[in-house]
Amino acid sequence: MPQFYGTEIRSRLLLGTARYPSPAVLAEAVRRSGTDIVTVSLRRETAGGRQGGAFFELIRELGVRVLPNTAGCHSVSEAVLTAKMAREVFATDWIKLEVIGHHDTLQPDVFGLVEAARILTGEGFEVFPYTTDDLVVAERLLEAGCKVLMPWCAPIGSAMGPQNPVALRAMRAAFPDVPLIVDAGIGRPSHAATVMELGYDAVLLNTAVAGAADPAAMAEAFANAIEAGHLASGAGMLEPRDMAVPSTPVIGKAVFS
Amino acid sequence: MKLTVNGEEHELPAATLADLLALLEYEGDWIATAVNGELVHGADRASHPLKDRDRIEVLSPMQGG
Numbered sequence: 370m371p372q373f374y375g376t377e378i379r380s381r382l383l384l385g386t387a388r389y390p391s392p393a394v395l396a397e398a399v400r401r402s403g404t405d406i407v408t409v410s411l412r413r414e415t416a417g418g419r420q421g422g423a424f425f426e427l428i429r430e431l432g433v434r435v436l437p438n439t440a441g442c443h444s445v446s447e448a449v450l451t452a453k454m455a456r457e458v459f460a461t462d463w464i465k466l467e468v469i470g471h472h473d474t475l476q477p478d479v480f481g482l483v484e485a486a487r488i489l490t491g492e493g494f495e496v497f498p499y500t501t502d503d504l505v506v507a508e509r510l511l512e513a514g515c516k517v518l519m520p521w522c523a524p525i526g527s528a529m530g531p532q533n534p535v536a537l538r539a540m541r542a543a544f545p546d547v548p549l550i551v552d553a554g555i556g557r558p559s560h561a562a563t564v565m566e567l568g569y570d571a572v573l574l575n576t577a578v579a580g581a582a583d584p585a586a587m588a589e590a591f592a593n594a595i596e597a598g599h600l601a602s603g604a605g606m607l608e609p610r611d612m613a614v615p616s617t618p619v620i621g622k623a624v625f626s
Numbered sequence: 627m628k629l630t631v632n633g634e635e636h637e638l639p640a641a642t643l644a645d646l647l648a649l650l651e652y653e654g655d656w657i658a659t660a661v662n663g664e665l666v667h668g669a670d671r672a673s674h675p676l677k678d679r680d681r682i683e684v685l686s687p688m689q690g691g
Binding site for chain 1: 632659660665687691
C-alpha cells in the first residue's frame with residue numbers, strides 16, 4: 370500500500386464527509402467504503418453552539434484518520450490561517466490545501482497554492498495540495514516540499530469523470546515515485562477505475578457517494594472499482610486493436626464440408 | 627469594548643480571549659481561535675488580552691470534502 374508522509378494507508382479510497390443525508394448515513398458509508406482517511410473542514414461556530422462538537426465526536430467514533438481541508442479559501446493568508454486552526458483542532462500535521470481561484474469552476478489558484486504550500490511545509494505541515502494536472506505546477510509543489518499530489522480530473526462536484534486522461538497519464542509517468550491521488554470530478558465507479566488503471570495511487574471523492582440514492586452501497590461500489598483498477602494497472606492490460614482476433618484457438622478445428 | 631466575533635459585532639467587557647469565550651458560552655476542546663488573523667492556541671487564550679475593535683474567529687469541525 371502507498372505511504373502518505375510515512376503513513377501506510379489501508380484503503381486507496383479517501384472519502385469526504387459532506388452532503389450526506391444524515392450523520393448515520395455518513396457513518397455507514399465510511400464503514401462500507403473501508404476507508405481509513407476522511408476529509409473534514411472547519412467553519413464558524415455559533416455562540417453556545419454544539420454542532421462542531423457533535424460532528425467531531427462522530428468522526429472520533431469512526432476510528433479513521435482525518436485529513437482537514439482549507440475549502441473555501443481564496444487567498445494564501447486565509448488558507449494558511451485555516452490550516453493552522455485545523456491543526457489546533459484535529460491534532461494532525463496533514464492538510465488538504467485548497468486555494469480556490471475561480472468561483473464557477475472552483476479551479477485551484479495554482480500560484481497561491483504553491484506559495485501557501487511553501488509556507489505550510491516550512492511550518493511542519495504535511496501538505497496534500499488540490500491542484501490541476503499541470504506538470505510544471507506539480508514540479509513547483511514538489512519543490513515547495515509537498516510529498517503527495519492531488520490533481521483534479523474534472524471540476525469539484527461535477528461528476529464528469531476524467532476530462533484529460535492524457536494529462537493524467539503524463540503526470541503519472543513524470544512522477545513515478547510520488548503518491549498521486551485523483552481528487553475531484555469523479556462521478557461513478559467506472560471513473561475511479563479508469564484513473565486507477567492509469568496507475569494512480571488513490572482516489573478522493575465525496576459527492577459521488579454522498580449524493581447517491583444509497584450512499585453506503587455506492588461507497589462499497591467505489592471501493593471495489595478502485596481496487597479492481599489498481600489490480601489491473603499492475604497486471605498488464607491489452608492494447609486495443611482495430612480488427613477482431615478469435616479468442617478460441619482455430620488450430621485443430623473440425624472441417625465439415 | 628467593541629469586538630467582532632465571527633463577523634458579528636458585540637459590545638462585551640472581555641479582558642482576555644478566554645473571558646470572551648466564557649461570556650459567549652463557547653466550550654469544548656474542539657474549537658480553534660484566531661485574533662486579527664493570527665492563531666491563538668488554546669493554552670494561550672487566558673493570557674491573550676483583547677482590545678477595542680479586535681476581530682475574533684471561533685471555528686469548529688464541520689463536514690468537508
